[in-house]
Amino acid sequence: MITSSILLVFTVVSLIFVAIAVDLPKDEDEYRVYFNLAEKKCVEYSKLRIEDAPIALAPALRSGKRHLKVQCDILGMPLIVGGQRALYGEFPHQTELGYWEAGAPMEDVKWVCGGTLISERFVVTAAHCIVTRMGEPSFIRFGLITKLSYSVSDNIYKIARCFVHPNYTAEDMNDYDDVALVQIEDQVEFSETLRPACLNVNHDVKYKTALASGFGKLKYFDKRESLRLMKVVLDIFDGKTCLNLDKSYIS
Template identity: 40%
Template sequence: MGEGTSARPQFLLLLFLATAVAAAEKGVGDACEGRGGAAGVCRLIGDCPEARDALRKGVAPATCSFQGFQPVVCCPAPAPAPSPTPAPAPSTAPKPPPTPTKLTPQRVATRMCTKYAEAVYVYITSFQIPKQTEKRDTCAIKGIPFIVNGEAADPDEFPHMALLGYGDEKAPTWGCGGSLISERFVLTAAHCFTRNGNPKVVRLGELNLKTTSEANKHEDFAVAQVLPHPDYVDSANYNDLGLVRLSRDVAFTPSIRPLCLQVDKDFGRPSAIASGWGYTDWTIREMSDHLMKVKLPIQDNEVCQNAYKTKSTTPSLRRGIEEESMICAGALNVRNDTCGGDSGGPLQIRLDEPYCMYSLVGVTSFGKGSCGTGKAPAVYTRVSRYVSWIESVVWPDEK
């Protein structure tokens, strides 16, 4: 389906109309009059805790205008600072030693995860007098979902999924997967830049490559730059991680928004979910038209080492399976697996907090022999090992 041909959902149309009505009104920073005539300042609703509290109580704040999906509301003006009081006379009594304070600042990836979780919601303003602003939940994750022997994904269930296209930008050949992690970057496998050449286009919001239904709301982005991990070597399977910088920022929608990065090695789950458009049958070697998902058990490193013992004698896996930078996932003797074409795609877990968000624990890297045979689990690059490098590239100005 070509870009722009899909029908937009009704709530986005309402939002567009509401924005048009409010466009001539006040902008961020302007003085305004709130409910009951109270003086205020126009702010984005995300920057006004009082407005969010009022919404939770069913009271709509006065609306100044809109910026994209977010309303600009009349936020109560801060109370004037109290007059300074004279400093007390110095005491001659000895001062007790200060109590030490332990600071545990959140790292950048964790803060950005919380920020992107806000994109789960859209704000709809009605034409009632006075105007009513509704916070609408767009989460499409369906409980715990159970590629080879996988299931078809539901619309908007994995809004971070990306497809990497090669060759002609207007008619690309899809060859790898990836995950949207910010407004400008997609995370994938570094071998997706070498074995097929550099990708030319990234598609987001795709569900089925052959349909043009309303559920298919994809958008294509030109590739501005590819950045393999600096320690990646094409002849080996280590440090198989890379970033794709898009040519323009992504506007988040219910179908297109980032997932979080797993910052801790241990994520406390016995299984994870892989998703992609890879081969559904190794003998046919054709990519799936529809996005697929499969639930895979996490395997102990010892199991993985034994499964890849013979390959560890080759240059590509000379150091064996390294637990700090690799994850093995997939049941032995069961035909659930990722396969060719899934490379670079996510191995993810659903988070309890923030709401309706996934955490990217692994990136599909390599397997052994024919996929889906149940002889060996697949190997994924462990994302937590590389978060510092990702942060330095994706959010260099965040501290």
């Protein structure tokens, strides 16, 4: 697996699932400080969890069967094929980025990109969600499980700044620097159903599968996207395997 990096989380970004990695401190003392802080925060955030909420496993985890899905190139087709509906509160870190034209009503905000809450004021997302034809996102919202009905004022925060990885190149289809941070203007108020994801502090990614969530397409070559938050089991591949696979099957 990829070394000297942290697998932050699998989430839907621009309605596409990606695995986001960042460099770990190479100095042992710096790494220990980082490890202790991440571990401490994880315990702190976990105390907000829903004690009695059923965390349903996807059918693939219950039956031993898995949906094969490559996690390398984030420019492929946005899919959540073979998934099932997520439960309320099951993905409390799930976010959506909103793109807005100044002067337009809030109802016209385009919610077309995703991210993962990692602290009181920061969300991790993909760089291609920041560098877009619509410009940078203006708003971010949390706790959405369906797009069928919602209030424009529910859990919506203004975005203060966006930080794109300095090495990101939009033209590179195999760009592993496709990562960005979004700073929220006001501190997010945590609850049982709204809290950050824990950061993995291991150098190597030892897991073979991951659970992704998002509002992606439910069928191949289908233009329609799910109006409900979905989840699906994905296989994790190393970089060498990714590069050897046909890009038309990679998302």
